[in-house]
Amino acid sequence: MNYSEFKKLVNLSKEEISGQILERNRNSIKVKKEKKVIDNLIRIIDATLAICSKKSFQAMSIRDLSAESGLSRGALYSYFTNKEELLVLIQTQGREIAYQVLTDQIAKGSDPLEKLRLAIKSHIYLSEAMRNWFYFTYIEARNLPKDEQKRAIESELQTEKIFIDIINEGVKEQVFRDDNVVLAAAVIKAMLQDWYLKRWKYRSRKVSVDEYADFVIHVAESILLIK
Amino acid sequence: MNYSEFKKLVNLSKEEISGQILERNRNSIKVKKEKKVIDNLIRIIDATLAICSKKSFQAMSIRDLSAESGLSRGALYSYFTNKEELLVLIQTQGREIAYQVLTDQIAKGSDPLEKLRLAIKSHIYLSEAMRNWFYFTYIEARNLPKDEQKRAIESELQTEKIFIDIINEGVKEQVFRDDNVVLAAAVIKAMLQDWYLKRWKYRSRKVSVDEYADFVIHVAESILLIK
DNA sequence: AAAAAAAGGACGGATGTCCGTTTTTTTCTT
DNA sequence: AAGAAAAAAACGGACATCCGTCCTTTTTTT
Numbered sequence: 001m002n003y004s005e006f007k008k009l010v011n012l013s014k015e016e017i018s019g020q021i022l023e024r025n026r027n028s029i030k031v032k033k034e035k036k037v038i039d040n041l042i043r044i045i046d047a048t049l050a051i052c053s054k055k056s057f058q059a060m061s062i063r064d065l066s067a068e069s070g071l072s073r074g075a076l077y078s079y080f081t082n083k084e085e086l087l088v089l090i091q092t093q094g095r096e097i098a099y100q101v102l103t104d105q106i107a108k109g110s111d112p113l114e115k116l117r118l119a120i121k122s123h124i125y126l127s128e129a130m131r132n133w134f135y136f137t138y139i140e141a142r143n144l145p146k147d148e149q150k151r152a153i154e155s156e157l158q159t160e161k162i163f164i165d166i167i168n169e170g171v172k173e174q175v176f177r178d179d180n181v182v183l184a185a186a187v188i189k190a191m192l193q194d195w196y197l198k199r200w201k202y203r204s205r206k207v208s209v210d211e212y213a214d215f216v217i218h219v220a221e222s223i224l225l226i227k
Numbered sequence: 228m229n230y231s232e233f234k235k236l237v238n239l240s241k242e243e244i245s246g247q248i249l250e251r252n253r254n255s256i257k258v259k260k261e262k263k264v265i266d267n268l269i270r271i272i273d274a275t276l277a278i279c280s281k282k283s284f285q286a287m288s289i290r291d292l293s294a295e296s297g298l299s300r301g302a303l304y305s306y307f308t309n310k311e312e313l314l315v316l317i318q319t320q321g322r323e324i325a326y327q328v329l330t331d332q333i334a335k336g337s338d339p340l341e342k343l344r345l346a347i348k349s350h351i352y353l354s355e356a357m358r359n360w361f362y363f364t365y366i367e368a369r370n371l372p373k374d375e376q377k378r379a380i381e382s383e384l385q386t387e388k389i390f391i392d393i394i395n396e397g398v399k400e401q402v403f404r405d406d407n408v409v410l411a412a413a414v415i416k417a418m419l420q421d422w423y424l425k426r427w428k429y430r431s432r433k434v435s436v437d438e439y440a441d442f443v444i445h446v447a448e449s450i451l452l453i454k
Numbered sequence: 455a456a457a458a459a460a461a462g463g464a465c466g467g468a469t470g471t472c473c474g475t476t477t478t479t480t481t482c483t484t
Numbered sequence: 485a486a487g488a489a490a491a492a493a494a495c496g497g498a499c500a501t502c503c504g505t506c507c508t509t510t511t512t513t514t
Contacts, residue, residue, distance in 0.1 A: 031493065033479090056370060058285045061469060072495045073471085083470065142366070143283060153427070182432060183442045190421035191414050198413075201383070205409060215410045222449040258459065260513090288503060299461045300505085310504065 001118070003209045006125040010101055014042045021045075021093050028085065030078040037079070043069045044079055045090060049132040057087055057140045087140060088148050094130075094137035095155040101126050102162060112170030116224070117217050119166060120192065123159075124213045127196040134196040160185050167224060176224040184223050191216045228345070230436045233352040237328055241269045248272075248320050255312065257305040264306070270296045271306060272317060276359035284314055284367045314367060315375050321357075321364035322382040328353050329389060339397030343451070344444050346393060347415065350386075351440045354423040361423040387412050394451060403451040411450050418443045 001009070018041035022029060031037050047069035051060045062083060066073045080086040105122035109115035127134040141152045163185035170176030195202065195212055202212060228236070245268035249256060258264050274296035278287045289310060293300045307313040332349035336342035354361040368379040390412035397403030422429065422439055429439060 056283065056285060058283060059370070074496065075494045077471070078493070139366075139369070143286070156425075156428070180442060183434065183439070186421065186425075186428070187418045187443070187446060190417050190425075194413065194417035194420075198417075200380070201413070207410065212410070215407060216414070219414055219446065219450055223446055263459080290503080301462065302460045304505070305459070
């Protein structure tokens with residue numbers, strides 16, 4: 001699997017994503033017609049991610065968002081009850097998508113090594129396809145309210161657990177070394193994150209997403225595979 | 228070298244750091260007595276980093292800073308001309324310290340492998356000793372004014388270049404593999420950053436700084452060393 | 455007593471949010 | 485099918501609050 005195959009494989013329509021958001025937030029969304037809600041959620045989220053790729057969520061005013069999305073301030077407040085809720089809404093959905101896609105893809109692997117490769121590739125490819133979303137989810141997590149911060153942390157650990165489980169499975173089957181599994185998973189995760197946190201760097205160096213994914217797999221195998 | 232040896236070796240007194248800041252910002256600091264300036268700069272920076280480990284710099288008001296530092300709002304403005312300058316001041320100094328310590332330590336190594344180990348250890352140990360500072364420098368870089376953002380990017384590339392140079396030296400001496408040097412340096416850097424970006428994770432798992440540094444060295448050697 | 459430093463009131467501007475009004479869409483009636 | 489009535493959605497002015505910064509006054513130090 002390479003990136004262009006991944007994109008065809010994983011169908012991430014904006015309508016579908018906003019549909020999920022609507023389901024999760026029916027009670028705080030005051031507009032009734034589904035089509036209208038989904039259209040406007042797409043505009044709102046696109047606008048938020050666009051603005052927040054340049055400045056922080058806190059620095060983005062509702063007036064900024066109104067200008068970028070083309071909805072009035074009053075209209076915006078029909079889709080969330082306050083600014084913080086908008087942050088929570090996008091973050092929650094971002095984590096959900098990442099988890100869904102990751103577990104879906106891994107399920108296709110039949111042995112630990114294949115699963116590991118799938119996990120690495122699909123995480124990097126997904127963060128490439130949704131770079132603004134991933135960046136936002138990472139960088140704005142600290143501005144979440146306390147209880148939502150806890151959820152973000154749990155999600156991070158959950159993702160890491162996916163890698164830990166794959167590695168442990170490989171240890172049991174004697175394809176991977178039984179050597180600091182938890183740290184191995186942690187540094188793999190760190191490498192995955194670097195792709196969307198430092199995209200400017202890789203882009204300016206003309207490192208393609210496929211090249212990066214292959215390299216991370218190479219590193220992971222160097223640590224894990226029994227010689 | 229382990230962490231406690233590093234701390235004795237590298238003498239990072241707050242007075243010294245604030246002294247350097249004073250030198251760099253003599254024209255914008257209105258207070259004349261050096262001792263007073265240094266004392267208060269320490270209080271201001273300590274307070275800023277403490278507050279910003281909990282919320283963003285933008286979310287920190289001058290009133291917050293006043294309360295935490297014990298200086299009045301008016302007094303604060305004797306040490307910087309505006310809030311943004313305070314951000315720039317801390318960031319600049321943070322990058323400076325990191326670069327100084329890193330190059331100082333590396334110079335002690337006599338061969339590429341030793342230099343690589345020294346570079347990894349000193350970066351991780353330094354980020355451990357100054358975790359709030361490193362976290363702040365990383366996370367608030369995006370809120371810098373445009374030209375200072377450029378400086379931050381240059382600094383990041385410069386640090387990475389240190390690793391690239393070490394690896395290239397090793398390639399020439401045929402101790403390291405000649406295989407994607409730039410990406411190797413990039414992922415090493417990503418692992419270094421994870422230590423201060425995700426300290427809560429490593430702490431809760433009781434991973435010590437020495438253990439983490441050794442593991443990163445182990446990974447780096449797995450990628451680089453000729454078998 | 456003079457100089458230096460700190461204090462904190464005041465001000466203009468920006469922000470999140472509310473809510474009465476206007477516009478658009480849908481439904482109903484003829 | 486057309487137009488009126490009702491419902492839904494969007495609008496944007498207004499308000500209270502908070503913030504950065506300035507500047508005069510007070511306190512501390514020399």
